Amino acid sequence: MAVRYALPFLLLCLFSGPAVCADLLRALWGQEELAGAPLDRLQGRTHAPDDTPPERTGPNLVLPPRDGAEAVRRVALPPGVRLAALTFDLCELADRRAGYDAELANLLRRERIPATFFAGGRWLQSHPEQALQLMADPLFELGNHGWTHGNMAVLDADGRREQLLWTQAQYELLREELTRRARAAGLPESAVAAPGALTAFRPPYGRCTPASLAGTAALGLRTVTWDVVADEMNPDAEAAARDLAARVRPGSIVLLHANGVPPHTARIVELALPLLRARGFSFVTVEKLLDAGRAETSAECFFNRPGDNLFLDRAYGDGTRHPKKTD
Numbered sequence: 001m002a003v004r005y006a007l008p009f010l011l012l013c014l015f016s017g018p019a020v021c022a023d024l025l026r027a028l029w030g031q032e033e034l035a036g037a038p039l040d041r042l043q044g045r046t047h048a049p050d051d052t053p054p055e056r057t058g059p060n061l062v063l064p065p066r067d068g069a070e071a072v073r074r075v076a077l078p079p080g081v082r083l084a085a086l087t088f089d090l091c092e093l094a095d096r097r098a099g100y101d102a103e104l105a106n107l108l109r110r111e112r113i114p115a116t117f118f119a120g121g122r123w124l125q126s127h128p129e130q131a132l133q134l135m136a137d138p139l140f141e142l143g144n145h146g147w148t149h150g151n152m153a154v155l156d157a158d159g160r161r162e163q164l165l166w167t168q169a170q171y172e173l174l175r176e177e178l179t180r181r182a183r184a185a186g187l188p189e190s191a192v193a194a195p196g197a198l199t200a201f202r203p204p205y206g207r208c209t210p211a212s213l214a215g216t217a218a219l220g221l222r223t224v225t226w227d228v229v230a231d232e233m234n235p236d237a238e239a240a241a242r243d244l245a246a247r248v249r250p251g252s253i254v255l256l257h258a259n260g261v262p263p264h265t266a267r268i269v270e271l272a273l274p275l276l277r278a279r280g281f282s283f284v285t286v287e288k289l290l291d292a293g294r295a296e297t298s299a300e301c302f303f304n305r306p307g308d309n310l311f312l313d314r315a316y317g318d319g320t321r322h323p324k325k326t327d
């Protein structure tokens with residue numbers, strides 16, 4: 001924690017009331033700590049797979065089962081409402097530490113763009129400080145992206161359950177840490193606005209089956225995919241931004257990444273934002289988008305067309321390991 005910020009913050013809090021007191025993020029981290037560094041985006045080297053569970057293998061807060069097991073792809077909005085949700089996956093497999101795209105988070109904060117981050121449990125565990133910052137930021141919401149990026153169409157029921165619940169548990173541990181830090185800074189527990197449990201799940205590889213969808217709903221999580229896949233690997237960021245901006249529709253959910261693996265994401269988003277704003281779009285989290293309309297769902301999970309991600313079952317097996325074992 002940035003102790004040097006705590007005292008001025010507390011004084012400000014005393015004299016300014018709850019709006020300022022609620023700014024947990026700025027109370028706990030200084031500007032430089034939040035800004036991170038370009039090197040944060042680098043991945044580690046491949047290592048022996050680590051399949052150990054988090055400190056707690058089940059969350060204390062268990063959600064009630066959800067009705068309806070289909071995957072949300074987009075949201076039908078009332079006429080004239082031009083909202084879209086940018087979503088960023090934070091994937092981490094069992095055999096390599098992923099990165100954190102600080103540049104992207106800085107851009108979203110600077111431009112005041114709400115966003116949803118679907119975080120792998122292992123990513124949360126290996127990036128606790130960045131995870132806490134995302135959780136403390138009222139602009140952002142987090143979702144579950146599986147413990148070690150397991151493919152829900154390949155894993156058995158126990159494996160799927162571990163992917164979901166271990167991530168729920170890791171989130172809960174971090175939320176407890178955030179609450180401890182808020183208290184230590186003299187803030188009330190209500191300053192922690194992050195919910196007690198993650199309520200949305202983004203299936204790794206965009207793979208699901210009727211059984212995995214039902215199992216996810218039974219654990220109280222709503223499966224959320226996307227209707228727009230950004231062309232993040234395109235080295236021509238301007239072309240990728242134009243293409244992205246042209247394909248977003250009112251109610252769209254856009255798939256992007258914040259784990260530093262696609263190299264151009266921040267630049268593509270930076271270039272796409274003015275184009276989308278010129279088309280009248282503003283941005284909300286997935287939860288807010290769902291509140292604004294009616295979910296359009298699918299019994300299948302896919303990138304752009306049903307079946308277009310089936311090949312990943314063969315390429316990645318259960319999905320928790322990189323197919324190449326050396327860098």
Ligand SMILES: [Zn+2]
Binds near residue numbers: 205
């Ligand atoms: Zn992923």
